[in-house]
Amino acid sequence: MGVLSKKILLGSAMAVAIVAGSAGALMAQNKPVIATVVKISGIPWFDRMETGVKQFQKDNPDVVATQYGPATADAAQQLQIVTDLIAKGVNGLAVVPMDPSVLEGTLKRAMDRGIIVVTHEADNQKNTHADVEAFDNADYGKALNERLAQCMGGKGKWTTFVGSLGSRTHMQWVGAGEANAKMHPEMVLVDPNNESFDDANGTYEKAKEILRKHPDIKGFQTSAGNDVLGVGRAIDEAGLAGKVCLVGTGLPNPSADLLDAGAITAIGFWDPQKAGMAMNAVAKKLIAKEKVEDGANLGVPGYEKVKVTKGPGEGVLIVGNGMVIADKKNYKEFLF
Amino acid sequence: MRTTGGQLVMLVAINVALLVFGAAISGGTFLSPFNLQSMAGQLPEIGFLAIGVMLAMCAGNGGIDLSGIALANLSGVVSAVVIGSFLSSVDQQAAYSLAFIAGALVVGVLGGIFNGLLISRLNITPILCTLGTQMLFTGLAVVVSEGRAVAVGSPDLLSEIGNGLFLGVPISFVIFIAVAGLIAALLKFTPFGLWLMLMGTNPKAAIYAGFPRTKVLIATYATSGLLSGLAGVIIAARNVNVKWDYGTSYLLIAILIAVMAGVRPEGGYGRVVCVVLAAIALQLMSSMLNFGGLSNFVRDFAWGALLLTFLAVGRYNVVGLLTPNKSKKLV
Numbered sequence: 001m002g003v004l005s006k007k008i009l010l011g012s013a014m015a016v017a018i019v020a021g022s023a024g025a026l027m028a029q030n031k032p033v034i035a036t037v038v039k040i041s042g043i044p045w046f047d048r049m050e051t052g053v054k055q056f057q058k059d060n061p062d063v064v065a066t067q068y069g070p071a072t073a074d075a076a077q078q079l080q081i082v083t084d085l086i087a088k089g090v091n092g093l094a095v096v097p098m099d100p101s102v103l104e105g106t107l108k109r110a111m112d113r114g115i116i117v118v119t120h121e122a123d124n125q126k127n128t129h130a131d132v133e134a135f136d137n138a139d140y141g142k143a144l145n146e147r148l149a150q151c152m153g154g155k156g157k158w159t160t161f162v163g164s165l166g167s168r169t170h171m172q173w174v175g176a177g178e179a180n181a182k183m184h185p186e187m188v189l190v191d192p193n194n195e196s197f198d199d200a201n202g203t204y205e206k207a208k209e210i211l212r213k214h215p216d217i218k219g220f221q222t223s224a225g226n227d228v229l230g231v232g233r234a235i236d237e238a239g240l241a242g243k244v245c246l247v248g249t250g251l252p253n254p255s256a257d258l259l260d261a262g263a264i265t266a267i268g269f270w271d272p273q274k275a276g277m278a279m280n281a282v283a284k285k286l287i288a289k290e291k292v293e294d295g296a297n298l299g300v301p302g303y304e305k306v307k308v309t310k311g312p313g314e315g316v317l318i319v320g321n322g323m324v325i326a327d328k329k330n331y332k333e334f335l336f
Numbered sequence: 337m338r339t340t341g342g343q344l345v346m347l348v349a350i351n352v353a354l355l356v357f358g359a360a361i362s363g364g365t366f367l368s369p370f371n372l373q374s375m376a377g378q379l380p381e382i383g384f385l386a387i388g389v390m391l392a393m394c395a396g397n398g399g400i401d402l403s404g405i406a407l408a409n410l411s412g413v414v415s416a417v418v419i420g421s422f423l424s425s426v427d428q429q430a431a432y433s434l435a436f437i438a439g440a441l442v443v444g445v446l447g448g449i450f451n452g453l454l455i456s457r458l459n460i461t462p463i464l465c466t467l468g469t470q471m472l473f474t475g476l477a478v479v480v481s482e483g484r485a486v487a488v489g490s491p492d493l494l495s496e497i498g499n500g501l502f503l504g505v506p507i508s509f510v511i512f513i514a515v516a517g518l519i520a521a522l523l524k525f526t527p528f529g530l531w532l533m534l535m536g537t538n539p540k541a542a543i544y545a546g547f548p549r550t551k552v553l554i555a556t557y558a559t560s561g562l563l564s565g566l567a568g569v570i571i572a573a574r575n576v577n578v579k580w581d582y583g584t585s586y587l588l589i590a591i592l593i594a595v596m597a598g599v600r601p602e603g604g605y606g607r608v609v610c611v612v613l614a615a616i617a618l619q620l621m622s623s624m625l626n627f628g629g630l631s632n633f634v635r636d637f638a639w640g641a642l643l644l645t646f647l648a649v650g651r652y653n654v655v656g657l658l659t660p661n662k663s664k665k666l667v
């Protein structure tokens with residue numbers, strides 16, 4: 001046994017030495033590499049974003065753009081991907097942080113190594129060169145809630161769902177929603193900030209619980225991309241379609257049936273495809289040492305005249321105007 | 337003990353194969369010093385947790401520690417909140433760092449002792465007990481931090497642990513290897529190690545032989561808790577912030593590493609060196625897939641395949657079958 005393991009060890013050491021020796025010759029990469037890292041892969045929202053990254057790649061053959069994402073919704077897993085990509089030596093990182101606070105240390109290391117960092121849905125991220133937002137979060141939350149209030153006739157019990165309590169944008173949306181609901185004194189917020197973890201099944205179970213606990217509930221405002229599906233299914237199965245209002249972030253294609261059934265009142269969204277393209281466009285500009293100035297055109301629909309302000313750190317905050325709120329009547333215009 | 341040497345050889349071989357393969361698909365960048373450092377830096381947090389799981393498994397009687405990552409987060413969060421309330425991470429960097437580390441380790445050990453007490457005194461099955469304490473620790477961390485991330489900042493000493501290099505090796509990795517060495521020595525050369533393994537092999541015989549069962553169990557889970565505390569320190573040092581829901585996927589990965597390392601789930605056998613190698617193998621594989629730009633779902637698949645392979649190696653003497661000379665000697 002001892003002899004054998006020594007043989008294997010020696011053989012392996014030699015193999016490593018040979019490979020390591022030949023390593024330098026193969027490192028020929030002259031196109032800038034931009035890696036997009038999403039919160040979780042394999043869900044419709046980020047699949048749509050991937051189409052944007054692919055489109056960007058097609059339009060810009062002078063860069064290499066690809067998308068990565070963890071298989072489980074865990075900030076630690078996303079962190080590992082980012083760490084590995086930094087080590088791989090990409091030129092730009094376009095990250096949609098699962099949890100901005102967890103990524104700060106790693107993104108700082110990336111920036112220290114001269115990597116351009118662009119984030120999305122993280123306007124509190126300190127260690128980033130630019131954070132790209134599709135719209136002003138407070139405006140969006142307010143618009144969602146106003147649509148909900150309109151459906152509820154301005155009165156009744158309502159509740160909110162967020163992806164997780166750490167999802168800053170989600171908290172901003174429901175926060176702005178709550179602020180807006182104050183203008184309708186007869187709207188009563190019950191059991192707010194339910195965590196959905198962007199899981200339609202889990203959300204479905206939770207929504208059923210809420211419907212049992214508050215049989216007289218009139219409205220739901222949801223945040224993560226899959227929430228409307230879970231809550232909508234619960235409303236539909238309870239036979240409450242059209243009686244209970246549901247307004248939340250969602251994609252037109254998966255929501256189509258529930259919108260038609262009246263279980264979902266309206267969906268709000270920004271097109272993740274465009275957001276993916278915008279992030280990559282900003283990364284490309286910054287890699288080329290160009291500046292993104294107030295009113296600049298990123299060449300992406302919804303981002304033709306962006307608002308640029310100072311971010312919470314050294315970087316800038318880039319805000320587009322890509323908000324869409326669609327209901328039964330007009331969702332077909334945005335099918336994706 | 338027949339197959340245990342085989343496990344070590346297999347692990348070394350797999351690690352080497354992964355290094356070679358990674359180098360091949362990345363055109364060599366996989367073996368660049370920076371990537372090796374980056375991977376070594378990612379390893380300790382999960383490595384500490386895996387050693388904790390191994391210790392609990394060795395104790396036998398269905399021993400397992402599911403509360404590892406929850407306790408790591410709790411120790412980071414509690415320490416950051418408490419220490420942050422009377423020391424500043426900007427003005428008193430050294431004091432803050434030391435106090436933070438001490439605080440996290442104390443919370444870790446206390447959590448571990450709590451597990452040990454429940455399991456040894458109240459005779460709660462470890463899997464249920466640690467599942468319960470896992471939720472308790474997570475809940476406590478949410479309450480203490482009000483569900484938000486707690487900023488630790490980067491005071492000198494702490495940021496050195498998270499980002500610094502010692503002779504080109506990340507300091508967190510050096511700490512990990514040193515602690516792993518200490519635990520290995522503890523298991524090999526102290527009565528505690530012998531008691532733990534023998535008790536895991538046959539709990540009943542251990543009681544009749546007059547082993548201090550309660551003390552051994554408490555010490556085992558306390559050590560596992562201490563390792564969680566260490567993981568908490570490393571997480572805080574690397575990420576600048578601590579958060580109650582960090583690394584929820586680590587729970588199963590830590591168990592996967594322990595099983596891959598040939599730790600017997602029935603108790604009584606486990607080697608630290610194998611756990612370290614298994615952790616390295618998983619790290620290499622996951623980084624390699626990221627390098628190759630493969631989907632992370634492939635990674636889950638590959639890990640599953642690896643796990644099953646190792647279980648097969650543990651059960652049937654595969655290495656022996658492949659190398660006739662060796663199996664003759666051993667039989």
